[in-house]
Amino acid sequence: MSNGSMLDETHDSTLRSWVERANDGVTDFPIQNLPFGVFCTAAEKTPRIGIAIGDQILDCAAAVRGGVFDALPSTQRAAVCDALCATSLNALMALGREGARAVRHAASRILRNTGDEASRAQQWRAQILVPMSDATMLLPAQIGDYTDFYASVHHATNIGVMLRPDQPLMPNYKWIPIGYHGRASSVVLSGTAVRRPAGQLRPDPAVDPIVAPTRSLDYELELGAFVCGENGMGQPVPLDRAESRLFGICLLNDWSARDVQGWEYQPLGPFLAKSFATSVSPWVVTLDALAPYRCESYVRPEGDPAPLPYLSNAHDAAQGAIDIRLEVWLQSAAMRASGIPAVQLCGADFRTMYWTFAQMLTHHASNGCNLRPGDLLGSGTVSGPGPTERGSMMELTLRGKTPVTLPSGETRAFLMDGDVVEFRGWCGRDGAVRIGFGPCRGEVIAAE
Amino acid sequence: MSNGSMLDETHDSTLRSWVERANDGVTDFPIQNLPFGVFCTAAEKTPRIGIAIGDQILDCAAAVRGGVFDALPSTQRAAVCDALCATSLNALMALGREGARAVRHAASRILRNTGDEASRAQQWRAQILVPMSDATMLLPAQIGDYTDFYASVHHATNIGVMLRPDQPLMPNYKWIPIGYHGRASSVVLSGTAVRRPAGQLRPDPAVDPIVAPTRSLDYELELGAFVCGENGMGQPVPLDRAESRLFGICLLNDWSARDVQGWEYQPLGPFLAKSFATSVSPWVVTLDALAPYRCESYVRPEGDPAPLPYLSNAHDAAQGAIDIRLEVWLQSAAMRASGIPAVQLCGADFRTMYWTFAQMLTHHASNGCNLRPGDLLGSGTVSGPGPTERGSMMELTLRGKTPVTLPSGETRAFLMDGDVVEFRGWCGRDGAVRIGFGPCRGEVIAAE
Numbered sequence: 001m002s003n004g005s006m007l008d009e010t011h012d013s014t015l016r017s018w019v020e021r022a023n024d025g026v027t028d029f030p031i032q033n034l035p036f037g038v039f040c041t042a043a044e045k046t047p048r049i050g051i052a053i054g055d056q057i058l059d060c061a062a063a064v065r066g067g068v069f070d071a072l073p074s075t076q077r078a079a080v081c082d083a084l085c086a087t088s089l090n091a092l093m094a095l096g097r098e099g100a101r102a103v104r105h106a107a108s109r110i111l112r113n114t115g116d117e118a119s120r121a122q123q124w125r126a127q128i129l130v131p132m133s134d135a136t137m138l139l140p141a142q143i144g145d146y147t148d149f150y151a152s153v154h155h156a157t158n159i160g161v162m163l164r165p166d167q168p169l170m171p172n173y174k175w176i177p178i179g180y181h182g183r184a185s186s187v188v189l190s191g192t193a194v195r196r197p198a199g200q201l202r203p204d205p206a207v208d209p210i211v212a213p214t215r216s217l218d219y220e221l222e223l224g225a226f227v228c229g230e231n232g233m234g235q236p237v238p239l240d241r242a243e244s245r246l247f248g249i250c251l252l253n254d255w256s257a258r259d260v261q262g263w264e265y266q267p268l269g270p271f272l273a274k275s276f277a278t279s280v281s282p283w284v285v286t287l288d289a290l291a292p293y294r295c296e297s298y299v300r301p302e303g304d305p306a307p308l309p310y311l312s313n314a315h316d317a318a319q320g321a322i323d324i325r326l327e328v329w330l331q332s333a334a335m336r337a338s339g340i341p342a343v344q345l346c347g348a349d350f351r352t353m354y355w356t357f358a359q360m361l362t363h364h365a366s367n368g369c370n371l372r373p374g375d376l377l378g379s380g381t382v383s384g385p386g387p388t389e390r391g392s393m394m395e396l397t398l399r400g401k402t403p404v405t406l407p408s409g410e411t412r413a414f415l416m417d418g419d420v421v422e423f424r425g426w427c428g429r430d431g432a433v434r435i436g437f438g439p440c441r442g443e444v445i446a447a448e
Numbered sequence: 449m450s451n452g453s454m455l456d457e458t459h460d461s462t463l464r465s466w467v468e469r470a471n472d473g474v475t476d477f478p479i480q481n482l483p484f485g486v487f488c489t490a491a492e493k494t495p496r497i498g499i500a501i502g503d504q505i506l507d508c509a510a511a512v513r514g515g516v517f518d519a520l521p522s523t524q525r526a527a528v529c530d531a532l533c534a535t536s537l538n539a540l541m542a543l544g545r546e547g548a549r550a551v552r553h554a555a556s557r558i559l560r561n562t563g564d565e566a567s568r569a570q571q572w573r574a575q576i577l578v579p580m581s582d583a584t585m586l587l588p589a590q591i592g593d594y595t596d597f598y599a600s601v602h603h604a605t606n607i608g609v610m611l612r613p614d615q616p617l618m619p620n621y622k623w624i625p626i627g628y629h630g631r632a633s634s635v636v637l638s639g640t641a642v643r644r645p646a647g648q649l650r651p652d653p654a655v656d657p658i659v660a661p662t663r664s665l666d667y668e669l670e671l672g673a674f675v676c677g678e679n680g681m682g683q684p685v686p687l688d689r690a691e692s693r694l695f696g697i698c699l700l701n702d703w704s705a706r707d708v709q710g711w712e713y714q715p716l717g718p719f720l721a722k723s724f725a726t727s728v729s730p731w732v733v734t735l736d737a738l739a740p741y742r743c744e745s746y747v748r749p750e751g752d753p754a755p756l757p758y759l760s761n762a763h764d765a766a767q768g769a770i771d772i773r774l775e776v777w778l779q780s781a782a783m784r785a786s787g788i789p790a791v792q793l794c795g796a797d798f799r800t801m802y803w804t805f806a807q808m809l810t811h812h813a814s815n816g817c818n819l820r821p822g823d824l825l826g827s828g829t830v831s832g833p834g835p836t837e838r839g840s841m842m843e844l845t846l847r848g849k850t851p852v853t854l855p856s857g858e859t860r861a862f863l864m865d866g867d868v869v870e871f872r873g874w875c876g877r878d879g880a881v882r883i884g885f886g887p888c889r890g891e892v893i894a895a896e
Contacts, residue, residue, distance in 0.1 A: 145633050150716060163715075170714045175657050176648055180716040181629035181723070185593050185818050186681055195682040197815035200624055200756070209623050211758055211814070233634055233725065234643040234896065260815070266618045267611075268598060268628040269717020272815040275629070277681065308648070310659055366659070367645035367708070367720040368896075370633045448682065448816075 006291035010034075010108040013433045018113045018122050019129070021054030028283075028426065028436025029053055031111055032292075034104050035248065035283035035437075038088055039135040047087040047138050050130065051107050052283050052438070057130045058107060060084040066124045069106055071117055076102050089141045089247075089284065093228040093373035097244050100228070101288050137282035139189050140250070141226060141374035146187055146278065147364060148222075148254060148378035149179040153298075153354040155383035158395040163262075174304050177311070177355040177363045179380075182254075183275035187376065190251075190281045190440040196417060196447040197276035199260035213447035214257035216400060217415040220381040221328050221391030221423055223350060224252035224280050225357045227375040234368040239313050242358035245371065248284035249357075251326075251423045251440035252378050255279065258394055258414070280376070281423070281440035289435060293427040294319040298354050310366060311359045320356035325349060326382050326425045328391065333418030335408045342422060343407050345396060348382045348389040350425075417446040454739035458482075458556040461881045466561045466570055467577070470502030476731075476874065476884025477501055479559055480740075482552050483696065483731035483885075486536055487583040495535040495586050498578065499555050500731050500886070505578045506555060508532040514572045517554055519565055524550050537589045537695075537732065541676040541821035545692050548676070549736050585730035587637050588698070589674060589822035594635055594726065595812060596670075596702060596826035597627040601746075601802040603831035606843040611710075622752050625759070625803040625811045627828075630702075631723035635824065638699075638729045638888040644865060644895040645724040647708035661895035662705035664848060665863040668829040669776050669839030669871055671798060672700035672728050673805045675823040682816040687761050690806035693819065696732035697805075699774075699871045699888035700826050703727065706842055706862070728824070729871070729888035737883060741875040742767040746802050758814060759807045768804035773797060774830050774873045776839065781866030783856045790870060791855050793844060796830045796837040798873075865894040 009015075010032065016023045017031040029035065029052040039050050039057060050057035063069055064081045072080055080099050083091035092099050110121040121128065150156055153173070160168030172178065188194075196217055202209040228247035231237050237245055254274060261273030297320040306312065326349070331342035355363075357377065365371055381391040390396045393414050397403050400413035415421065422441040428434035457463075458480065464471050465479040477483065477500040487498050487505060498505035511517055512529045520528055528547050531539035540547050558569040569576065598604055601621070608616030620626065636642075644665055650657040676695035679685050685693055702722060709721030745768040754760065774797070779790035803811075805825065813819055829839040838844040841862050845851050848861035863869065870889040876882035 145631060160715075171653070172648075172650075172657075172711055172714065175650075176712055178712070178716055178719075180719055181631055183593060183629055183817060184632070185820050185823070188681070195816055198684070199815050200620075202620075202623075205619070208753065209620075209756070211756060233636070236646070236896075257815070263620055264624055264626070265715070265717075266620065267608075267713070267717070268626055269713075269715070271626075271628055272812070272817065275812075275817040276815040305656065308657070308659060364720070364723075367647050367705070367724040368643055369631060369720065369723040372633050375633070448684075 010105055011292050016113045017053060017111045018118060019054040019056050019111060027054050028438050030433060030435060031108060032433045033285060033289050033435035034107050035285040035289065036089055036100065036140065037282045037284065038138045038140050040138060041130060041134050049084055049086065049089060053111050055132050057132055057135055058111065059128050059130050063128045066127055068110055068121050068124060068128060071109065072102055072106050090374040093141060093226060093247050094230065096229040097247065097287065100247060100286050104286060104288055137189060140282060140284050143184045143187050143376045144372045144374055146182040146184040146376045147179050148182040148380065149177055149360050150380040151177055151353045151355040151360060152380055152383050154352060154385050155381040155391060155395065158383055158390060162399050175308065177360045179360065179364065180269045182278065182378065186275055187278045187280060190279055190442065192279060192442060193445045194255055194277045194442045195445050197257055198447055199257055199272050200263055201259045202263045203259065209263060214259055216258035217444060218256045218258055218393045219328065219421045220254035220256055221326055221346060221348060222252040222254050222381055223324065223379045224250045225377045226284055227371045227377065228373050230372050231365055231370055233370045236368060237362055237365040239311060239316060239358055239362045242361045243287060245361055246287050246357055248286040249290065250284050251281040251425050251437050253279040253421065253423060253440055253442060254378055279440055279442045281438050283438045285435065285437055290322050290427065292432060293323045295321050295323045295351050297321045297356055298352060307359065311362060316356055316358055320358055321351040321353065323351050323429065324425055324427050325429065326423065329422040329424065331420045332406055332408060332410055332416065334410060335406060338408060340407050345404065346388060346390055348384045348391050350382055352384045353379060353382065415444050417444050419444045458553055459740050464561045465501060465559045466566060467502040467504050467559060475502050476886050478881060478883060479556060480881045481733060481737050481883035482555050483733040483737065484537055484548065484588065485730045485732065486586045486588050488586060489578060489582050489584065497532055497534065497537060501559050503580050505580055505583055506559065507576050507578050511576045514575055516558055516569050516572055516576060519557065520550055520554050538822040541589060541674060541695050542678065544677040545695065545735065548695060548734055552734060552736055585637060588730060588732050591632045591635050591824045592820045592822055594630040594632040594824045595627050596630040596828065597625055597808050598828040599625055599801045599803040599808060600828055600831050602800065602833050603829040603839060603843065606831055606838060610847050623756065625808045627808065627812065628717045630726065630826065634723055635726045635728060638727055638890065640727065640890060641893045642703055642725045642890045643893050645705055646895055647705055647720050648711055649707040650711045651707065657711060662707055664706035665892060666704045666706055666841045667776065667869045668702035668704055669774055669794060669796060670700040670702050670829055671772065671827045672698045673825045674732055675819045675825065676821050678820050679813055679818055681818045684816060685810055685813040687759060687764060687806055687810045690809045691735060693809055694735050694805055696734040697738065698732050699729040699873050699885050701727040701869065701871060701888055701890060702826055727888055727890045729886050731886045733883065733885055738770050738875065740880060741771045743769050743771045743799050745769045745804055746800060755807065759810060764804055764806055768806055769799040769801065771799045771877065772873055772875050773877065774871065777870040777872065779868045780854055780856060780858055780864065782858055783854060786856060788855050793852065794836060794838055796832045796839050798830055800832045801827060801830065863892050865892050867892045
């Protein structure tokens, strides 16, 4: 798949929608985006699939019932319409990239401000649009397995310097997209409060470990990729087909308890330091919507090995990355009480990752591991090379040694109770159409 | 819960069943066992819940339809009967230990060779019993999350000596039931062939890694524990309640690619070395059935720290362990061709584990991680202190350096294509009633 062939009329920057707020230039959800999510309302508690447009949600089941999707290609219509009437995105994800692509194309026609399909849809406006302010968002999919990677060489280096100064990067780092299995049950939606976890800590190696609420609660700025389609056990996924298995992307906060992690992680990796909560943003921005923002993968500095053949092809090198700007914002309880807005702690570029999502997925399946629709891949913390590009507090404050000062005068080595962490992500620098992900937010609440 | 209160009439060693083969003294499934599984038949492809008895399966949905379970306590009858008519054990697991206990008590009365309930059930024999030889067993539950522990200090030491001779046991080992998240999608039923996985290997650190089928495919002799009930996110499970969250136990083979593991596992733990396949035996032996075999937990040698208070209570110390004998048997393709039966490679005792399943579960939830019905906990490789008690080939052959010789004259450093690995497990030494787990078996097939 070349970038050229990925661009089509849905990406036309001149498109406008009959949903007024989609055209305001600041929304995350113009008609060029059209991300998928799952929501319910007070009036209708059954979860249903929606597509974000401006400040509204296109209720897909209602649109199916109203015949608004009748222009879907006849070969796909029945399967896609069934999937759109489900209570999660898993069935649509099971149809592969093509299913979501057909729906996104139809939604683009339905929601734009010209054409017959749009005129007909507008007559159904009251039935098929739900204001976001009336909706409660839900997890977009039932996540069978959640895998977290470690794909930023800047993050891996920043962390490694603190934990293993003699060997910050393991010898395998530049050969393997390092990852580990995460906990699926505790993946929660943006907005869910995160209770400070307790755990075993050993602040002083000379004395016995203790059990206490973590003293170094942290966020990790990540993207999550939802898998679509399915490969049977024993069936690898060649890199050429990896992008056809990537449904779309959301923001992901891999909350971490650094003191728990430091004491528990040898030799089998992070466990309770991560499994208490992982937050995801509700809207899944499809790989198709991201096509205009594809760019050259990270250029490995001289001396770094080339990726092994199974992790390398021309498309991935030339356009495997995605130019997504990511930001971390924090507001303490005292700031909220004083009306001080959130402060930005970090801004980082996803295109600086050492490995692409396609490489991560292909590596994941290279042993024959079966990846199922709705599986979630975390990118690992996105950090850039600079001091303002550190995607975790551990990196930002050098493990708490150089606390940051907030506009309220408070300082933070790690997160405190009452802190609200918000991630934002968007594409469209340099005059391109701006599309965004919607926030991924969580408030830290006190340990029990 | 004390061991005394756990013993009841279902454990009476004099009980006999009207299913003749349940009384032969060699079956894994006498009336004192009554494990749960899920099966289908050629005539009826819909999965349904069964209870093993001798060489037969009690078809629970058929028994519910026939009114055979009408004597269940009225407070539980409706919920339990609904759960027994499901296509997996998750709904029964959601009811907690009590649901399965009520069913096991009823099944004991239904299947014994005296009493009114049994007489009535016998009249329905043709409707409610399915010969095991006619059944295809299926995964007992939809596994939301699979977590693998590392609870044998003998195994951890054996492996540690080879990988980190200067520090075989990490400083955390005797404080923390070390575990890591495993892959749920590739947990398969006993009998499923296991394809030799390919992966990145670096046999010679002086040259670049290669991609090749693993050269050191191994088994790991483990037990799996299925979780029942549910704790909400942020809600730990005190040790006093941990056993109420353990539904039952099966055999588990944590297939491992040692060369892949050695190259990938730093710093985030095992990933592709494990995620290609994990096999479980089909019958889940309930904690209730195991009550007569409870015994003192591993007695920590002098100098070892006592478990921290959250991992310690009198019951767990006195009877937290289970006296289960575990065995590994191997038959190569050449042995099969020559009619040579499988050879035993290992026999180990589960009661030698450093941590109990209750401690593992409580530790797992200590950070508030929500554990759901159907979640699976692996014990980690069960190895004892002796040379014949090594639960993996890596330990048995000292990483391939001292190959074992098979009765066919072949040698094995690690597993070869065509090898069939079979685990067996049973309780009841010293004259107690013998109950067993049924085999956990898998044949290694060649890489693609």
